[in-house]
Amino acid sequence: MFENVDLWLTPIWLLSVGTTLGALVLAVLYGLLWLVNRKAASAAVTLVSEGVLMPIVYLIGLMAVLAVLLAPRMPLESVTDALGRLPAVGTTETSVTVPAREVDYALPVSFVSEEMLNYSLSSDQDVRVTAAEGEAYSNAIAVVQGDVPYDWNTKSKTRRGFAGPVETIYLTNEGDAPAEVTFTYKTEVRLPQVRRVPLVAASVVGLALVYLGLQWLLPGIANIAVATSKEAIGQPMFLLFTIGGAVALIAFIFVPYNTFGEDVKMLKDSGLSTVMVLAILFAVWTASVSIADEIEGKTALTLLSKPISRRQFILGKYVGILWSVLVIFVLLGALLMATISVKVVYDARESSNPTPDWQLCHSEMIGIVPGLVLSFFEAAVLTAISVAISTRLPMLPNLIICGSIYVLGHLTPLLVQSSVGQNEFVAFFGRLVSIVLPMLDHLNIQAAIAGGQPVPFVYLAWTGLYTVIYVTVAMLLALILFEDRDLA
Template sequence: MVFPVLPLSVPLANVQLWTTPLWILSIGVTLGLVLLAALWGIFWLVNRGAAKQAASAVAESVLVWILYAAAAIALFGVVAAPQMPLAKVMDSLRRLPSSGERTALVVVEPQSIDQEVSFDLVADEVIAYRIESDQDIRVADVTGEAYLAPTAIVAGDEPYAWNTKSKLKRGLEDRVSKLYLTNEGDAPANVSLSFTSEVLVPETRQIPVVALSLAGLFVVYVLLRWLTPGISNIAAATAKEAANQPIYLLLMAGGAVALFCYIYIPYNTFGEDVKMLKDSGLSTIMVLAILFAVWTASVSIADEIEGKTALTLLSKPISRRQFIIGKYLGILWPVVLMFVLLGGLLMACVSYKVVYDSRESSNPTPEWQLCHAEMVGLAPGLVLAGLEVAVLTAISVAVSTRLPMLPNLLIVGSIYAVGHLTPLLVQSSIGENEFVAFFGQLIALVLPMLDHLNIQPAIAAGQAVPASYLLVATLYSALYCVIALLLALLLFEDRDLA
């Protein structure tokens, strides 16, 4: 029997294609580390003792592995910089605040020539502009060129519009700091100027997002330790114990191997294998996280209650409310670590998959921008999958206050299945008898509509997930988590621990 050999060798040029998107994200990670260092430095100057405690809290938490991974990614960014479009990326990053749409309303006096209007533009970055005037005017980007080489000749009450698909010439050259307007008429001209620009490397827009996300994660953790010390101590102990369990390492290793193997699995989708990789990878990470969350909730809550360990813990100045919330957060932190590490690996696999598929199908070599677009499109899916795991974790915590692991797994698994079928149940109940319709609406009301946190339809359609949808999904998930934790508190409040 002959086993197929995985084609691991890739030309150096192709390596640069799929690593360029990763390198751009590494800039964001590097800036995030710099921001964290700056914040800690300011904190140290204000209160050295508290700064040392914050550093110690992070060093003892599971998030320290994210810090190690971030440092490794930053090192990759530094080492790979000579082979990457460093100058263009840095220039685009610097000009990000200047991009977007800018407008100006100007009154051009009659019989005036080359009236100046300040506009900081780079010709290659302008993707569209529109000039409106109630009088005939001429617009130039160089003084004295209004008649010889005008940028635009605008007729009164007839807007002059240009975009990248227009047959008209852009009319702008190099860098423009001023526009010159000429009005030969006898009446003043009311002129509206609107320019839309985009940096040469639009992918740099993700750099600030990555930097703020990385810094925000650690800031939130430190704030929780500072504002809720009792809850945070329980959460830190639970997270550290859970992350050191063999099952956690096994799930992480198994997930990493599975994501790597998904690259080479032939999905037979006629050029849509990248979509299948995204869907399979997201599902794998989410299922592994759910299994870990249910297992940890059962071990750290149900088993501690049965083994009287919880009674010993609650004999200290710790309330039952702190116990439940601390356990929930302690389960979530290793889940966050799993999503960050496996999610980053999945992004790298998707970026490589684009180049790999084009080579295997003998298609033209794609641009690195396509690798970046496919890779970044995963981010909303990871967020939505994380929200789904957070909701199911809250439910698992509530169940663990009364039931052991096996019933917990069955209940959470059933809610997972029904939650994804809820929209179908509601839709199928339309037109049926009142009891069926009531039952469908009741399920939709009581159980979480997890299908709304599923990005698979967007992946299949090749559509981006808008930020507004992520915001609504986050609010919905947070509300359901609060309800589930309140239920957990009610179930645990009168639980006999003796």
């Protein structure tokens, strides 16, 4: 593992580059805000330094240090070139009319041959295609027969025909009529892994903007949220869950799963489950302490005697708990990604398999991100349910009910689809539960993610919408239950 340290460090370094770029963008935005409104800039610094984002800021600072220290031994020049080429790659389609019997008709294009994944040429006349003038009959790249497209991709046995940067191709129309020619090509940077760098930077910037935007747009809810999240993170339980989860994730690297080369899949599945369960347990415990105990201890009555409504109280508590849960996901999620990168190299050595390249480490590491997103959605749903229950019941019933909902939300679809589900009563109960309780099984595709199956963005979008709808319903229920609760 330590002999091939660069293999598993490179994906982590790329992730650090993305977070560093996001931090630089935030620094620029802060500088502009300071020039325009110094009071607002000072307030923004205070909100971040005294809020729940500080653990994430420390993590970003650590990753920025890694990005700088590891840069000399990393493919910095290749990554920089690939980042600069990102706006220039993609799919391009150009159509042109070539006059009859025209020789070396110039068609402007713009691509680098080595970045080309595939291209297609179609014409209703016979057309010869070259990369230089005067080579139509001596060195044609492609001969397009009328109405028969010419296709090339990286798996084709024929040569690409282009070399280096290409700004113009030349078309020779052999027909007696004008030719309608369409040239379609797709290019990709030589290091496609750098596409995640801007996404990471945008995530860092988006997280900070959402946090500050909530503070400025909904100050009443935000103030309660900040106090709740700070109180939650300051509790020993947060430190216990975070350190315990970190120790477990690191231990998973060295656990012999005896799966004959599939240990990486087991680590991803075990790691996702560990992060999600710890976050859910922390959310339920925090909701009970922050809401149920405050109601029983009359602290909520004191707080509501101030110009704070019951709606602001409940919504602020939920947002605050969700912020602390997000911190757990960010900290443990980043560590999980790092352990996966290490595990790829470690497992290859333990299994006497060929040494993998850093691209494989990166692919396995990034593939876990959709699982973390879906797990956070599940934690958000159960947090909303826990908040609603905490308005009426103490911790122990809250834990029992949330645990039952967690089990039913995962098992009901499987029960209905099994042979037992053919029973009319079981089928009715399954449909009833699926309507009332959240369909958590839709948020649990860990087996597919562990197996390396890509998760479409559309699926994440629909599950995100489902999460928002169910959280909204749960919070409406919480407001109804708390509206007439006697706090005295």
